[in-house]
Amino acid sequence: NAGVTQTPKFRVLKTGQSMTLLCAQDMNHEYMYWYRQDPGMGLRLIHYSVGEGTTAKGEVPDGYNVSRLKKQNFLLGLESAAPSQTSVYFCASSYSKMRLAGNNEQFFGPGTRLTVL
Amino acid sequence: EDQVTQSPEALRLQEGESSSLNCSYTVSGLRGLFWYRQDPGKGPEFLFTLYSAGEEKEKERLKATLTKKESFLHITAPKPEDSATYLCAVQAKNGGSQGNLIFGKGTKLSVKP
Numbered sequence: 001n002a003g004v005t006q007t008p009k010f011r012v013l014k015t016g017q018s019m020t021l022l023c024a025q026d027m028n029h030e031y032m033y034w035y036r037q038d039p040g041m042g043l044r045l046i047h048y049s050v051g052e053g054t055t056a057k058g059e060v061p062d063g064y065n066v067s068r069l070k071k072q073n074f075l076l077g078l079e080s081a082a083p084s085q086t087s088v089y090f091c092a093s094s095y096s097k098m099r100l101a102g103n104n105e106q107f108f109g110p111g112t113r114l115t116v117l
Numbered sequence: 118e119d120q121v122t123q124s125p126e127a128l129r130l131q132e133g134e135s136s137s138l139n140c141s142y143t144v145s146g147l148r149g150l151f152w153y154r155q156d157p158g159k160g161p162e163f164l165f166t167l168y169s170a171g172e173e174k175e176k177e178r179l180k181a182t183l184t185k186k187e188s189f190l191h192i193t194a195p196k197p198e199d200s201a202t203y204l205c206a207v208q209a210k211n212g213g214s215q216g217n218l219i220f221g222k223g224t225k226l227s228v229k230p
Binding site for chain 1: 148149151153158159160161162163166204206208215216217218220221222223
């Protein structure tokens with residue numbers, strides 16, 4: 001099993017350009033998440049999905065859109081990139097989310113390092 | 118507001134020098150506390166989940182413990198390959214976080230040979 005994979009690994013954008021980050025998981029997980037990680041800030045949740053066709057906002061959703069057309073894929077879009085979106089983006093997935101015990105742990109991809117000039 | 122604080126921010130140890138990392142939390146009902154390891158340039162790697170006060174889990178040189186207010190990650194006789202950033206996250210039963218993980222800023226551990 002590949003686990004959680006992310007494409008691309010690195011990207012440089014100019015302000016105002018758009019792009020899509022792709023996340024794929026082969027663990028048949030229901031839940032998928034997009035985080036950003038900035039120095040001194042820790043991991044912050046951007047958007048998440050509780051199943052195919054559903055998405056929800058996390059802590060820092062502004063400037064991002066997401067789609068979950070297939071259970072195994074979760075896409076993160078930047079319509080008009082800004083320098084403040086320079087960050088490392090991580091995708092994660094989990095089997096469940098609200099169980100009393102067990103299977104709530106999230107598994108992370110290797111990350112995408114995005115620079116917006 | 119649900120919150121996680123990790124200390125220290127950075128810790129330097131000699132090989133074989135045991136120590137502990139701290140994760141203090143405030144949540145509106147704890148569903149679970151998670152420990153992750155993150156190597157430079159990589160994604161977080163899951164280590165442990167703890168669900169109730171008094172629970173302990175071990176993996177090689179690592180042992181995680183949980184109380185009602187904090188968790189400790191004990192590292193016994195560390196080796197250089199244990200060098201990494203260790204992240205703590207909590208999941209609340211209730212409140213505005215909707216069951217999503219709330220992460221601390223991490224403790225960067227360096228183990229010198």
